Amino acid sequence: MIHLDAISFSYEKQPLFSGLTMHLQPGHIYGLLGANGVGKTTLLKLLAGLVFPKGGTCKVLEQEPRHRRPSLMSQLYFVADEPHLPHTTAARYADTYGVFYPNFDKSLYLEYLKEFQVPAEQVFSKLSFGQRKKVVISFALATQVPLVLMDEPTNGLDIPSKSTFRKLVAGAMTDERCIVISTHQVRDLDSLIDAVLILHQGKIVYNEDLNALAAEATAQPNLESLFQEVIQFH
């Protein structure tokens, strides 16, 4: 579904990615881990066609995201860390923006909002940061696109909402779908992700299926210690 080969990227002169290679398959929820400033947001933006690679090849659903063709944009959804929403209500937002996604399901969206206890008739400006974040997460899942990219989605959610988040994401998962979630808060993703990506010094240094790891180990892999070990080793 995602094929990045020998990607290089820099905002200014200092290279952020060089020789970055990453292949992601449908049917997985990937946790994207990495230290502050390593480029997690940038990598998600690259997949969403919001920034362009300087070199290498970037294919998402067999297209190059930098062209931002409607046929690709209607198949992926990027949940940004900071939700930017127009002056409208959650319910009306669905009527305006749902049309861009062929499989968008408004009743599912309203159901997700209810699970998150977000009032659908309230204007966004009167919602808190966490509530607006929940609107965007609900919308992303209700688009039913094959690829969902989420940047720090649990940032700003309270503890019960984090558990609702895990439940909704797990419930929305299918064999045809791929969800990539970046986070610092690895505990928030425990029991949700089934594959781990670690971004370090401009490259993906780790891309492993957690089920395969669990089958080899005697205990469930601990994401925090796994992350520390990988970083130390490289």
Ligand SMILES: Nc1ncnc2c1ncn2[C@@H]1O[C@H](COP(=O)(O)OP(=O)(O)OP(=O)(O)O)[C@@H](O)[C@H]1O
């Ligand atoms: N628009 C920009 N112009 C110039 N530099 C940028 C821009 N956006 C990000 N950077 C720099 O690129 C690097 C990677 O940023 P990015 O936000 O992708 O990292 P991150 O891993 O998501 O960080 P964090 O975990 O702190 O959210 C940082 O050093 C940042 O300062």
